Amino acid sequence: MDIEQHTTTVKDLNHNWVEAQYAVRGLVPATAAKIQEEIKSGKQYPFDSITELNIGNPQTFGQKPISFNRSVLAAMLDPSVLQHQSEDVQRRAKHYCDKIGFGVGAYSQSAGYPVVREALANFIQRRDGTAERPNINDILLTDGASAGITLMFNLLLKDNKDGVMIPIPQYPLYSAVITQCGAQQIPYYLVEEKGWSAEQSELEAQYEKAKQNGITPRILVCINPGNPTGQVFDKQSIVEMIQFASQKKIVIFADEVYQENIYVENKQFISFRKVALELNLNVEIYSFHSISKGITGECGLRGGYMEITTKIDQDVHFQIHKSKTVMLCPNAIGQLMAGLMVTPPTKEEGCSDLTIQQYNEECRSIFVSLQKRAAMVTQFLNETKGVSCQPIEGAMYAFPKIELPEKFIQFAKEQNKEPDVVYCLDLLNETGLVVVPGSGFLQYPGTYHFRMTILILPEERLLAKMKIFKEWHETHMSKFQ
Amino acid sequence: MDIEQHTTTVKDLNHNWVEAQYAVRGLVPATAAKIQEEIKSGKQYPFDSITELNIGNPQTFGQKPISFNRSVLAAMLDPSVLQHQSEDVQRRAKHYCDKIGFGVGAYSQSAGYPVVREALANFIQRRDGTAERPNINDILLTDGASAGITLMFNLLLKDNKDGVMIPIPQYPLYSAVITQCGAQQIPYYLVEEKGWSAEQSELEAQYEKAKQNGITPRILVCINPGNPTGQVFDKQSIVEMIQFASQKKIVIFADEVYQENIYVENKQFISFRKVALELNLNVEIYSFHSISKGITGECGLRGGYMEITTKIDQDVHFQIHKSKTVMLCPNAIGQLMAGLMVTPPTKEEGCSDLTIQQYNEECRSIFVSLQKRAAMVTQFLNETKGVSCQPIEGAMYAFPKIELPEKFIQFAKEQNKEPDVVYCLDLLNETGLVVVPGSGFLQYPGTYHFRMTILILPEERLLAKMKIFKEWHETHMSKFQ
Known part of the structure; x- marks a missing residue:
């Protein structure tokens, strides 16, 4: 004993x-x-x-990593292997090397490499087909989506009267970090029989109930595609959630880490950002993405980003960037993988058919x-x-x-x-x-x-x-x- | 406007x-x-x-990364380059590959790869020349030392009456995270004229003052070698700090990230762990180390570890490990670099003179x-x-x-x-x-x-x-x- x-x-x-x-x-x-x-x-x-x-x-x-991406990273870590790589890998590695200055062994900016944030801004604009392109200062690289979500919860939740509306069922990161922050969970139940739909009436009811209990709903978490539930929201659902958040003055956290993982013919990924731009309402939306899921599947490398998709208060913007500095910077390899994830080899870049074909295959x-x-x-x-x-x-x-x-x-x-x-x-x-x-x-x-x-x-x-x-x-x- | x-x-x-x-x-x-x-x-x-x-x-x-380490990592990311590497790099890469199962693209255990924690346990025992070898469950890999320190502050500091004794001058991570946690800083002044020495009388005085102000000192931060001050503590200083912490029932955080960076003939690195084992007092010490400093200097890769150097309560031990799971795992490349940092190529491993000589040089x-x-x-x-x-x-x-x-x-x-x-x-x-x-x-x-x-x-x-x-x-x- x-x-x-x-x-x-x-x-x-x-x-x-x-x-x-x-x-x-x-x-x-x-x-x-x-x-x-x-x-x-x-x-x-x-x-x-x-x-x-x-x-x-x-x-x-046994899901294989995309070999082009891995070859570029290997060359960034050990330039002596560059000569053995394809011309296309060499070109891409040189592109990153030219931009990241002192290489992967040095701290980067706290928000991450500008070259990667540029690539992400282009990707987001392309994906959503919008005239607007995100400002790279609104994109912050993170060690996986979890790190971004945790940062924003810690910054936004100020006391034990603040509440977060989470879908039930939810991904347990949310309940865990809300509890760590000492804030309150406000559950809104997804309707299983309707393919785990999010219903406006349920949002309203849970919001009112929280208010009556003296809790201030601050954040609405939307997971699309759903984890653990696997549903994909249609546009109308997203419109309703944004309208609800705008009316109630609640911030939206759009967990969009499974955006590439949509398997059914009749559904496609629609980002909260795209719908918000169309609706042009006064609403604040943060979107989170990751290299761990999708086709990339690079969980171990820990990479991701958060995007401030809407106009927010300048001082809040400053506080987000300042808070990022305390942890110095996200890991370099995860950062570069985030860039690679959204930048396939193309003809325009000068890549050979073979490289493009192999990548696509x-x-x-x-x-x-x-x-x-x-x-x-x-x-x-x-x-x-x-x-x-x-x-x-x-x-x-x-x-x-x-x-x-x-x-x-x-x-x-x-x-x-x-x-x-x-x-x-x-x-x-x-x-x-x-x-x-x-x-x-x-x-x-x-x-x-x-x-x-x-x-x-x-x-x-x-x-x-x-x-x-x-x-x-x-x-x-x-x-x- | x-x-x-x-x-x-x-x-x-x-x-x-x-x-x-x-x-x-x-x-x-x-x-x-x-x-x-x-x-x-x-x-x-x-x-x-x-x-x-x-x-x-x-x-x-322009400080160059150690090429052996980088070559091993490149091969782990892209096994197709393995054939172009030296036999010694190949052997080491295969050693890790055999142990880490699904490769760097998969999540590891939350505490990090066992093979790396084994290497760290061996390193710590060798460095301190102790009979005892750390248990690998007392070593947790982190995305840099900062991540481990932040985790432990968050877990240990329970309210705004808890205080942390920090050396003044201190590394600003400490003041930043203590503030984020809503806890209190208890400054203890290092004596500049005595080469930034830590004086027992000052520790006592600041401790008493804090108590009188209704603050409970919970943690004593010791940075050795000092940041920003550059001093290296002699054994007597460390003995005094451990005795103080033991008497007052305060936990020690030993920030030992600069342990390789000692430049003067008359000083050497002595770990808090080593001294604590000798003194055999009832005291709780956490040590933090990093791949960012020393000779390795791999800031961008984000790797490090924390070691629970003394016997702690089992339930607290469980809480530390549980808290680590929320962030899934530290990045794979940083983890492996931590293993590489403490495992030079040797004759025993089968490495050639050339490899060993180049590494040492x-x-x-x-x-x-x-x-x-x-x-x-x-x-x-x-x-x-x-x-x-x-x-x-x-x-x-x-x-x-x-x-x-x-x-x-x-x-x-x-x-x-x-x-x-x-x-x-x-x-x-x-x-x-x-x-x-x-x-x-x-x-x-x-x-x-x-x-x-x-x-x-x-x-x-x-x-x-x-x-x-x-x-x-x-x-x-x-x-x-």
């Missing part, structure tokens, strides 16, 4: 930080890591290894496979008894609803655990599949879900795992009927 | 974040950036370009030059009339004291500015040299300083800039006599 008196115990810590939970790397994944260790030391499980469906980490399953094959897997997972889940799943229109996840027998729910409550947590732990222990309980994302009271990624490769392996899931679910649930 | 009503103005922001200041990238550097732009558009200044002595950014001045030439420049700057400053500078024993900066004529001080106060800020702005406008006012680091009331890096290369250029400084200072000050 440890009888030593520690200087610091949990009661001495920042209460808000102790309270914060991040389910994607929470109890179930932690248990999975333990099991993996046990398997290594010879303990028997009914499976050989765990399958991490808890986190959107494409390259874990790599991108296409990643996209087509994701599209196929999204459809496959949707179908399989809906064919599983007691499971239903809205179409995975976008992003990288399924968020199926599971009907848990009353007996199972009782069984869980006797253990003082959320029923969906027990469900996910059982699934893990019996099949090695790691998924995240719906309660980590929050869900409509009395409903149960889990989140799983659609990222397993090759596709046949995903199919095999889905079969394992289906069989397990149907057998396991029947024990509780 | 902008008559539009903004949703968010500065009064709506987090007051603590608005208050926070980060001088290293503050007013003087911002003015410098403006001047640089003006020069580009043809405006005349008495110099051709600005010289950024404000920030410890070695590669801006590169390291040695960087170190010897830094050592020469530290001595050169110390000497030159002390030869300047009205300027005195303690010996630069370590780190990368000079922090000279400047005697400002009474007339100059009056002149500054009339402009409602700190005298040292006016001094630094004048220096910038007339010579292009960018240095940081001492007030940004805090200084003993009534004294004036600035911080400049010693990083200019080649050495002759540094000498030339020092001559410009000397002439400017003596001429400019004489105008106010």
Whole structure:
């Protein structure tokens, strides 16, 4: 027994930080890591290894990085390899080298390399087809979208009466950082039966309820395409959210990290920025993007950006830039990857057909496979008894609803655990599949879900795992009927 | 005139974040950036370009990265270049590839790659010559030392009655993040005349004063070697600080990012960990290290680690790891560079004499030059009339004291500015040299300083800039006599 008196115990810590939970790397994944260790030391499980469906980490399953991008980065780190690269890679590497001055080993501007912010401004204008092109001072590079979102929450949320409207289900970064900031969550429920739609009436109702409780709604978080829910908002939904925010004087955080991941014919990505420009309302919108998702899938390199998409107060603008300086600068490789992500090799640049073709083929094959897997997972889940799943229109996840027998729910409550947590732990222990309980994302009271990624490769392996899931679910649930 | 009503103005922001200041990238550097732009558009200044002595950014001045390290990283990003690398680079790259599983494009564990944490544990044991080897669960990789320090402040500081004892002068990250956290600074003054020594009596006095003001001292920040002050603590100083912290039940943050940068014969780096193990007192010490300084100098790649050097409460340990998960993981390239920094190529690894010799030669030439420049700057400053500078024993900066004529001080106060800020702005406008006012680091009331890096290369250029400084200072000050 440890009888030593520690200087610091949990009661001495920042209460808000102790309270914060991040389910994607929470109890179930932690248990999975333990099991993996046990398997290594010879303990028997009914499976050989765990399958991490808890986190959107494409390259874990063998998704290949785009080789052009990687070759440029390698040359930036070690110019001696430049001579062995293609002319097109050499030209691009030289383009960046000419612009970034002292190379990747020096601190950059806190907001990031101007050459990358220029590329992003061009990309945003091209993507949205707008006459306006963003000012590069409105684009700030970050170590992943999470870093930008965290910065802005910390800056905007001033006390425990400030609230953030978050979609339920939500991505747990939001609940975690709101809790760390000591601010209040204001849930607005997406309607599952309508393909996880965001309803104006629900926004209004939750806004009023918060106000009555003495909370000031400050920020409206919109995740499009949805994480964990996979829906893609149509234009009308976005119009309504912007009008709502404008009327109520609430800032919008547009989490648009899955903008490339849209798999259905009848939907396309429409940015909040584009709609806001058309509506020409007085509203403040910050957009967040990342190199971790899309076709790029470079989670480990940690890159992303935030864009101030609308006109904001000059002094607030200054405070955002000033706050960025404290952390010096985002990492150079992630910055350059953000530039590469939005700057494919082209004829205009002088690239050969071979380079362009190879690049396009790599991108296409990643996209087509994701599209196929999204459809496959949707179908399989809906064919599983007691499971239903809205179409995975976008992003990288399924968020199926599971009907848990009353007996199972009782069984869980006797253990003082959320029923969906027990469900996910059982699934893990019996099949090695790691998924995240719906309660980590929050869900409509009395409903149960889990989140799983659609990222397993090759596709046949995903199919095999889905079969394992289906069989397990149907057998396991029947024990509780 | 902008008559539009903004949703968010500065009064709506987090007051603590608005208050926070980060001088290293503050007013003087911002003015410098403006001047640089003006020069580009043809405006005349008495110099051709600005010289950024404000920030410890070695590669801006042409310090070369260690080529072995860069070659390994290039191969990790683009395995197609592997065949063109030396066998030794190939072996090392394969070693990491075998261990990190899915490559640099995938998220790692939140605490960082185990293979790198193993390397760091070995390094720490070797450096300190201790029987004990750190547990890898006590080492957490970070995007630079700043990220680890910020995390731990956020977690440990629970309200506005908690205080942090910081050396004055201090590195402005500390004052900035303490302000952001809404906690209190408790200054303890280093004694300039004794080579910026930390005195036990001063620690005691400031501790008591804080207590009397209702503040609970929670953390004692020790920067060794000193930034901006350049002193290297001897063992006795470290013993006293640890004894003090143990008695008062205060946590120590040991900022040891300049541990490789010690230039004088009679001093060596002694880690707080090593001394704490010898003393065997009940004390909690966190050590922070970085790839940005030392010989590596890889600021742009953003890598570092924190080590929990002493036994802490298990639940606190859990909270630290949990808090790390919210930001997913540190960037892969920075992580690997941290491993490379502490793992030189050796015979045991199978490396050729050529590889080892080249590596050692590169390291040695960087170190010897830094050592020469530290001595050169110390000497030159002390030869300047009205300027005195303690010996630069370590780190990368000079922090000279400047005697400002009474007339100059009056002149500054009339402009409602700190005298040292006016001094630094004048220096910038007339010579292009960018240095940081001492007030940004805090200084003993009534004294004036600035911080400049010693990083200019080649050495002759540094000498030339020092001559410009000397002439400017003596001429400019004489105008106010």
